[in-house]
Amino acid sequence: MPRNAFYAQSGGVTAVINASAAGVIETARRHRKHIGKVYAGRNGILGALHEDLIDTSRESPAAIKALRNTPGGAFGSARYKLKGVEKGGHEYERLIEVFKAHDIGFFFYNGGNDSADTCLKVSQISEKMGYPIVAVHVPKTVDNDLPITDTCPGFGSVAKYVATSMMEAVLDVESMAKTSTKVFILEVMGRHAGWITAATGLASQKAGQGPHILLFPEVPWNEEAFLARVDESVKQYGYCAIGASEGLQDKDGKFLSESGLKDAFGHAQLGGVAPMLANLVQSKLKLKQHWAVADYLQRAARHIASKADLEQSYAVGKAAVELAARGVNSVMPTIVRTSSRPYRWKIGVAKLSDVANVEKKMPRDFITPDGFHITQKCRNYLQPLIAGEAFPPFEGGLPKYVRLKNVPVRKKTGEYRP
Amino acid sequence: MPRNAFYAQSGGVTAVINASAAGVIETARRHRKHIGKVYAGRNGILGALHEDLIDTSRESPAAIKALRNTPGGAFGSARYKLKGVEKGGHEYERLIEVFKAHDIGFFFYNGGNDSADTCLKVSQISEKMGYPIVAVHVPKTVDNDLPITDTCPGFGSVAKYVATSMMEAVLDVESMAKTSTKVFILEVMGRHAGWITAATGLASQKAGQGPHILLFPEVPWNEEAFLARVDESVKQYGYCAIGASEGLQDKDGKFLSESGLKDAFGHAQLGGVAPMLANLVQSKLKLKQHWAVADYLQRAARHIASKADLEQSYAVGKAAVELAARGVNSVMPTIVRTSSRPYRWKIGVAKLSDVANVEKKMPRDFITPDGFHITQKCRNYLQPLIAGEAFPPFEGGLPKYVRLKNVPVRKKTGEYRP
Numbered sequence: 001m002p003r004n005a006f007y008a009q010s011g012g013v014t015a016v017i018n019a020s021a022a023g024v025i026e027t028a029r030r031h032r033k034h035i036g037k038v039y040a041g042r043n044g045i046l047g048a049l050h051e052d053l054i055d056t057s058r059e060s061p062a063a064i065k066a067l068r069n070t071p072g073g074a075f076g077s078a079r080y081k082l083k084g085v086e087k088g089g090h091e092y093e094r095l096i097e098v099f100k101a102h103d104i105g106f107f108f109y110n111g112g113n114d115s116a117d118t119c120l121k122v123s124q125i126s127e128k129m130g131y132p133i134v135a136v137h138v139p140k141t142v143d144n145d146l147p148i149t150d151t152c153p154g155f156g157s158v159a160k161y162v163a164t165s166m167m168e169a170v171l172d173v174e175s176m177a178k179t180s181t182k183v184f185i186l187e188v189m190g191r192h193a194g195w196i197t198a199a200t201g202l203a204s205q206k207a208g209q210g211p212h213i214l215l216f217p218e219v220p221w222n223e224e225a226f227l228a229r230v231d232e233s234v235k236q237y238g239y240c241a242i243g244a245s246e247g248l249q250d251k252d253g254k255f256l257s258e259s260g261l262k263d264a265f266g267h268a269q270l271g272g273v274a275p276m277l278a279n280l281v282q283s284k285l286k287l288k289q290h291w292a293v294a295d296y297l298q299r300a301a302r303h304i305a306s307k308a309d310l311e312q313s314y315a316v317g318k319a320a321v322e323l324a325a326r327g328v329n330s331v332m333p334t335i336v337r338t339s340s341r342p343y344r345w346k347i348g349v350a351k352l353s354d355v356a357n358v359e360k361k362m363p364r365d366f367i368t369p370d371g372f373h374i375t376q377k378c379r380n381y382l383q384p385l386i387a388g389e390a391f392p393p394f395e396g397g398l399p400k401y402v403r404l405k406n407v408p409v410r411k412k413t414g415e416y417r418p
Numbered sequence: 419m420p421r422n423a424f425y426a427q428s429g430g431v432t433a434v435i436n437a438s439a440a441g442v443i444e445t446a447r448r449h450r451k452h453i454g455k456v457y458a459g460r461n462g463i464l465g466a467l468h469e470d471l472i473d474t475s476r477e478s479p480a481a482i483k484a485l486r487n488t489p490g491g492a493f494g495s496a497r498y499k500l501k502g503v504e505k506g507g508h509e510y511e512r513l514i515e516v517f518k519a520h521d522i523g524f525f526f527y528n529g530g531n532d533s534a535d536t537c538l539k540v541s542q543i544s545e546k547m548g549y550p551i552v553a554v555h556v557p558k559t560v561d562n563d564l565p566i567t568d569t570c571p572g573f574g575s576v577a578k579y580v581a582t583s584m585m586e587a588v589l590d591v592e593s594m595a596k597t598s599t600k601v602f603i604l605e606v607m608g609r610h611a612g613w614i615t616a617a618t619g620l621a622s623q624k625a626g627q628g629p630h631i632l633l634f635p636e637v638p639w640n641e642e643a644f645l646a647r648v649d650e651s652v653k654q655y656g657y658c659a660i661g662a663s664e665g666l667q668d669k670d671g672k673f674l675s676e677s678g679l680k681d682a683f684g685h686a687q688l689g690g691v692a693p694m695l696a697n698l699v700q701s702k703l704k705l706k707q708h709w710a711v712a713d714y715l716q717r718a719a720r721h722i723a724s725k726a727d728l729e730q731s732y733a734v735g736k737a738a739v740e741l742a743a744r745g746v747n748s749v750m751p752t753i754v755r756t757s758s759r760p761y762r763w764k765i766g767v768a769k770l771s772d773v774a775n776v777e778k779k780m781p782r783d784f785i786t787p788d789g790f791h792i793t794q795k796c797r798n799y800l801q802p803l804i805a806g807e808a809f810p811p812f813e814g815g816l817p818k819y820v821r822l823k824n825v826p827v828r829k830k831t832g833e834y835r836p
Contacts, residue, residue, distance in 0.1 A: 013593050015586075043596040072589030078597040160815055167816060168433075168718035171490030175431050178461040179496040184714065202816065274711075275690065292713035293692075296602065300586035304721055306815065386815035397578055397724065397804035398585060398620065 002034055003105030005324070006048060007056075008041035009077035009140075010111030010118070014154030015161075015302040016313040017140050018067035018074045020110050023317020024138065025056050025064050034325040035106060039409055044078030045109075045118070049091060050416050051098045053409040066402035068314065069392035071302035074404050082118055085125070092125040094416060100131050101412040106324045107133050110317075112141035112152070116332060117356035123330045136320040137332035137352055140313070142299045144195035147358040148350040149334035151385050153316055154299070156309025159199035160386035161301040162188050162243070162294065167203035169292070170210035170241050177239035183230060183281045184210075184241045185291040187274035189298060191247035193361045194218050196298070199382055200243030201374040210241025212372075215277075218362050219371035220251035226277075227284055229372060234287060248273050303399050307388025308343065319347045343384035420452055421523030423742070424466060425474075426459035427495035427558075428529030428536070432572030433579075433720040434731040435558050436485040436492045438528050441735020442556065443474050443482050452743040453524060457827055462496030463527075463536070467509060468834050469516045471827040484820035486732065487810035489720035492822050500536055503543070510543040512834060518549050519830040524742045525551050528735075530559035530570070534750060535774035541748045554738040555750035555770055558731070560717045562613035565776040566768040567752035569803050571734055572717070574727025577617035578804035579719040580606050580661070580712065585621035587710065588628040588659050595657035601648060601699045602628075602659045603709040605692035607716060609665035611779045612636050614716070617800055618661030619792040628659025630790075633695075636780050637789035638669035644695075645702055647790060652705060666691050721817050725806025726761065737765045761802030 007024050009017055021040070028035045040054040041047025047054070054075055056064070067074055082091045099107070107126075109119040116137045123135035139146050144155035166186055173184045190196040194216030201214050212233040213226070233240035248256040256273055274291035281289045312335050319333035332355050336348040366378035374382075392399040425442050427435055439458070446453045458472040459465025465472070472493055474482070485492055500509045517525070525544075527537040534555045541553035557564050562573035584604055591602045608614040612634030619632050630651040631644070651658035666674040674691055692709035699707045730753050737751035750773050754766040784796035792800075810817040 009593075013590055046596060070589070071586050073593035076593050076596060079594070080597050163816055164721055165715045165719070167819065168489050168720060169714040171488070171819060172431055172714045172718040175427075175491035175494050176497070178464060178494060179498050181714075186715075272693065275693065290713055291711065292715050293709065293711045294715070295708055295710035296587040296590045296599075297583045297604075297710050297712070297715075300590040301583070302586060303582050383814060388815065389809070389812055391807070391809065394807055396801060397806065398581055401585065401589060 002032060002036040004036040004103050005038045005106035005108060006041065006099060006104045007038055007108040008044045008047060008110065009073040009075060010044050010109060010115035011077060011079060012142065012299060013071070013073040013077050014140060014142050014299050015071040015157040015305045016154055016310050017110060018070050018072070019310050019313040020138050020140060020153060020317035021074060022064050022067040023314040024108050024321055027318040027321035031321060031325045035321065036103070039102060039104065040075040042406065043076035045080055045082065046078045048095050048098050051411050051413050053102065054406045055409045058407040059404050063402055063404055068310065069302065070401040071300045075406065081114055084121070089125060092121060093129070095122060096126050096129050096131055098413060099133060102409065105133060107135040108138055108320050108324070109135070110138040110140050112143065112146060113357055113359060116352055120330055120352040120356050134324045134327060134329045136324045137355065138316050138320045139332055139334070142196065143190055143193055145193040145360045147355060147360045150337040150345065151312070151335050153309060153313035155195060156306035156312070156385035157301065158189070158196055158298050159382060160306040161298050161304050162186070162196055162200045163202040163386060164304055165294065166200040166211055166241065166243060170203055173239050173241060174210065180288060181290045182234050182239050182287040183289040184239070185244055185274045185277050185289065186242070187244050187246055187272050187291065187293045190217060190245045192217055192359060194245050195362060197243050197245040198362060198366065198374045198378055199386070202379065202382055202386065208237050210239065211243045212237065212240050213242045214373050215242065215244040215248050216362060216367060216371070217245045217247035217249055219367065221248055221256055223280070230281060231285055242277065244273050244277060246273055302392055305390050306386045307390040308385055310390045312345070315347055323349065340380050340384060343387060420450060420454040422454040422521050423456045423524035423526060424459065424517060424522045425456055425526040426462045426465060426528065427491040427493060428462050428527060428533035429495060429497060430560065430717060431489070431491040431495050432558060432560050432717050433489040433575040433723045434572055434728050435528060436488050436490070437728050437731040438556050438558060438571060438735035439492060440482050440485040441732040442526050442739055445736040445739035449739060449743045453739065454521070457520060457522065458493040460824065461494035463498055463500065464496045466513050466516050469829045469831050471520065472824045473827045476825040477822050481820055481822055486728065487720065488819040489718045493824065499532055502539070507543065510539060511547070513540060514544050514547050514549055516831060517551060520827065523551060525553040526556055526738050526742070527553070528556040528558050530561065531564060531775050531777060534564070534770055538748055538770040538774050552742045552745060552747045554742045555773065556734050556738045557750055557752070560614065561608055561611055563611040563778045565773055565778045568755040568763065569730070569753050571727060571731035573613060574724035574730070574803035575719065576607070576614055576716050577800060578724040579716050579722050580604070580614055580618045581620040581804060582722055583712065584618040584629055584659065584661060588621055591657050591659060592628065598706060599708045600652050600657050600705040601707040602657070603662055603692045603695050603707065604660070605662050605664055605690050605709065605711045608635060608663045610635055610777060612663050613780060615661050615663040616780060616784065616792045616796055617804070620797065620800055620804065626655050628657065629661045630655065630658050631660045632791050633660065633662040633666050634780060634785060634789070635663045635665035635667055637785065639666055639674055641698070648699060649703055660695065662691050662695060664691055720810055723808050724804045725808040726803055728808045730763070733765055741767065758798050758802060761805060
């Protein structure tokens with residue numbers, strides 16, 4: 001007898017997380033012998049806790065297909081970490097109660113490090129409770145910090161967006177530097193790992209072309225060295241373009257945005273790293289500056305998604321269902337790179353116990369010795385990940401993004417009182 | 419005997435200003451009877467003052483064609499206002515000296531309001547000096563604030579970029595609002611006119627869809643009304659997305675970034691309007707917020723340029739040369755809308771004396787009575803301007819943008835000492 005599946009999106013969404021959803025749902029529809037309906041959690045795992053399930057079988061094949069082209073989380077995602085066994089494990093017990101009520105035998109959790117851990121625990125606790133559930137993690141994170149997998153679905157598209165945006169901004173700044181802005185700063189995501197910052201470096205395709213400076217969270221902030229490099233770059237090339245990580249830290253691991261750095265008026269600066277750096281450049285070097293903070297724009301930019309990333313996002317969703325249908329439990333499909341030139345990859349499998357809560361930072365040899373740029377080795381790694389375009393359909397000048405009906409499943413358990 | 423032409427880019431560059439350059443150069447190449455070589459000013463008008471001319475005849479047809487696909491200013495642009503007759507007019511006299519030395523009979527100036535004025539003066543002063551030059555202004559400004567023309571080349575592409583970006587960010591925020599960010603602010607350009615802010619409103623395609631609030635420079639800032647609307651939107655839709663103009667002003671016309679508004683720590687906030695609004699929302703409404711500042715990314719985003727805008731940018735460059743070749747002087751080609759549905763336009767002609775230093779703001783009936791959104795009339799105006807895609811070629815995952823050789827013309831006058 002087929003059993004139903006539960007799918008949920010977790011943590012920060014991406015331009016292509018819905019492609020993974022499409023991979024899960026479409027593949028499940030081809031495995032009716034093992035898998036019944038796919039229920040999605042409304043607002044991620046909260047949907048399971050509150051028995052707020054969405055019946056994806058009510059969506060047309062065309063709507064599910066269109067998820068490939070649509071950024072954000074089609075069912076809603078959540079930043080919510082389940083309270084663990086050390087707190088009684090009641091939330092996990094509640095999950096199992098809901099899953100039991102809806103005959104759910106498969107758990108697909110689409111997220112990053114935290115959710116890999118949750119996924120592992122669902123498998124373990126359901127087993128202990130005598131209602132074993134096959135739990136497979138579907139990797140996703142723009143931070144690219146999951147271990148074992150060569151890359152994380154979602155990252156390649158952000159990388160393509162920030163590299164393209166930096167390349168465009170550099171052409172702009174370069175052409176006006178004579179009489180206008182001399183220093184431009186683009187702040188990008190990545191609180192602990194500098195992968196996205198590294199990707200902005202791809203915009204520099206030959207010596208002298210911006211960005212001239214990258215500021216990684218892995219490299220302790222050094223104001224003096226930074227200012228000297230900015231000054232040098234402006235003198236040599238007429239301008240200086242900078243890719244900066246939001247997670248820039250001093251040598252004690254303190255975020256720069258809390259470092260007590262003062263703005264031009266001597267006030268502690270709140271908010272982004274980019275305006276802070278810009279004020280520093282303005283006050284210390286007296287150079288005209290401009291800054292951009294890409295924020296959600298970067299991780300939602302489906303219009304400039306990487307084709308490689310889109311395909312991999314779909315592939316991990318598909319592989320997760322195929323693994324689960326074969327009864328493979330507590331795993332995560334991974335991307336295995338078999339060749340960089342030409343780029344070739346295949347799907348591998350990692351044990352969740354090896355993935356959960358492990359963070360992959362930039363290797364030191366991906367960063368130049370001075371700490372301010374990426375090495376050729378890093379370029380060789382990054383370049384294939386942004387390869388290929390996968391433009392969404394457009395209508396009336398704007399991308400045509402789908403919104404699902406998201407029909408709720410009738411509740412079977414009582415109201416949840418945590 | 420054909421005479422040479424001078425072409426210069428002025429002020430802030432755009433995603434498609436180089437398409438106008440291509441229009442000028444390619445069309446001049448087809449009018450050899452009247453027009454000799456096209457010399458471009460390196461760094462805009464500074465190139466004329468310092469006799470730093472670029473010989474565009476040294477560029478291949480393929481390179482000039484590729485200008486259509488390349489953002490920024492291919493010859494360099496400048497923020498430089500020539501000192502007028504009231505200051506002796508020496509700079510204009512120097513221009514004419516250089517033009518005379520290089521047998522330049524045509525002046526094409528690609529810019530906004532200020533440069534329309536400069537263009538007019540070049541025509542007038544050259545006439546007075548007995549060396550008459552045919553001066554034609556090629557319109558360009560992302561601010562969309564030139565009079566007479568239906569739209570300004572460069573604007574449609576920014577509009578498409580900000581509408582697309584807002585639409586994508588809204589999908590992101592909407593899907594995570596349950597447990598994460600409730601208020602998202604995107605700051606866009608437009609210090610005096612709210613056209614770009616208006617374009618973010620196109621992302622809202624039905625009631626309840628963000629952006630819920632637009633903050634125009636034309637509508638005086640009202641903190642109380644703003645906060646009430648944010649609160650209402652979060653209660654009703656679960657989140658609030660906001661498009662804000664960098665030029666937001668209080669009722670005395672003072673920019674908000676100088677208004678003495680305090681951040682959460684009681685300090686005067688410097689820099690962007692978005693972080694300031696975000697801090698306000700955080701401190702007054704205790705709502706989690708995120709903000710983006712698109713800055714140069716918006717006006718350099720050739721990868722998501724509007725096809726209509728691209729075609730118009732090329733067309734005004736082409737028309738400028740055709741007008742000049744017929745001896746029509748002191749004019750600017752305009753875009754004349756002949757129909758909105760289906761969108762049809764043609765090239766018209768405006769006298770520079772009617773254009774120079776006139777600023778076109780948003781009409782009041784393009785803004786809803788409450789001041790917080792755009793009307794259907796505004797949508798009807800904006801929608802055709804973002805229509806159609808014109809993706810650049812890509813190579814290795816990134817847009818393939820051209821960089822010209824920019825071969826200098828041998829100097830004939832002595833060094834310029836202002």
